[in-house]
Amino acid sequence: MDFKEKGLLFVLSGPSGVGKGTVCRALRERGTDLQYSISVTTRKPRAGEQDGVHYFFKSKEEFQAMIANHQLLEWAEYVGNFYGTPLQYVQDTLDEGKDVLLEIEVQGALQVKQNFPEGIFIFLVPPSLGELKKRITNRGTESLKLIENRLNAARDEIEMMKHYDYVIENDQVDCACDRIEAVVVAEHCQQARIIEKYKRLTEVD
Numbered sequence: 001m002d003f004k005e006k007g008l009l010f011v012l013s014g015p016s017g018v019g020k021g022t023v024c025r026a027l028r029e030r031g032t033d034l035q036y037s038i039s040v041t042t043r044k045p046r047a048g049e050q051d052g053v054h055y056f057f058k059s060k061e062e063f064q065a066m067i068a069n070h071q072l073l074e075w076a077e078y079v080g081n082f083y084g085t086p087l088q089y090v091q092d093t094l095d096e097g098k099d100v101l102l103e104i105e106v107q108g109a110l111q112v113k114q115n116f117p118e119g120i121f122i123f124l125v126p127p128s129l130g131e132l133k134k135r136i137t138n139r140g141t142e143s144l145k146l147i148e149n150r151l152n153a154a155r156d157e158i159e160m161m162k163h164y165d166y167v168i169e170n171d172q173v174d175c176a177c178d179r180i181e182a183v184v185v186a187e188h189c190q191q192a193r194i195i196e197k198y199k200r201l202t203e204v205d
Contacts, residue, residue: 005197007094008187009116010034011102012180013109014124015154017136019170023124023180024103026173032181034101035093040066043081056086074104074111085112099184106157113163120187122180123164127171129154 014020027034040056042063051057058066063082066072075084085102093100102112102119112119126132132154136147161167166183170176187193 005097005188005193007035007096007098007100008184009090009094009100009102009112009119010180010184010187011104011109011112011119011121012124013104013106013122014170015106015126015132015157016150017132017139017154018124018126019135019173019176020103020124022173023170023176024101026177027101027180030177030181032177033099034184035098037085037090037100037102040072040075040084040086041081042083056089070115073102073115074108076105076108087115090116106160110160110163120166120183121164122166122168122183123161124168124170124176125158125161127169 012020012024024036028036038052038054038056040058040063042058042060045051045055045057049055060082063075063084066084066086067075071087072084073087073090075082077083085104085108090100090102104112109121113121126135129151133147133151136150168176168179168183
């Protein structure tokens with residue numbers, strides 16, 4: 001009898017500059033079994049990018065059709081191009097028994113929560129706003145005014161923490177990865193997820 005467990009969707013978000021991308025890269029380097037969601041975009045492929053590997057590249061008309069047909073978990077427009085998370089890709093990957101990790105901004109995560117409430121939502125926070133300011137400043141790519149705008153936005157986003165299942169402090173990248181991996185294990189050990197499997201084991205053929 002096949003007791004293959006369905007995969008789980010883990011959504012990682014947090015304020016800009018908290019280190020979401022860095023943490024996800026570190027998880028990849030660990031060889032974690034999490035599958036990373038591939039986004040749909042209307043922008044043109046860059047050199048070396050492959051359709052279905054880096055992004056699913058679509059025309060604006062195709063993207064608008066996906067919105068109309070409720071085929072996106074979330075979507076947004078950024079600098080004239082559209083970006084979104086394809087529902088079918090996520091669902092197919094979960095049905096294969098693979099966990100999916102979606103790294104996304106806070107507003108996108110709240111869209112996902114509306115469309116896929118069974119997901120597990122993880123909020124990544126900095127040790128302090130002072131540390132967040134230091135991290136953004138150290139990028140050396142933004143003006144003081146933009147840094148202050150990002151910090152103001154971060155204060156608002158931290159208020160959205162109440163909509164998440166877990167809060168993980170990104171004090172050190174390796175520690176944050178350890179905590180995320182612990183959440184994945186704990187979620188798979190929930191009684192509600194595995195009780196049917198063991199009920200079947202007790203059935204008499």
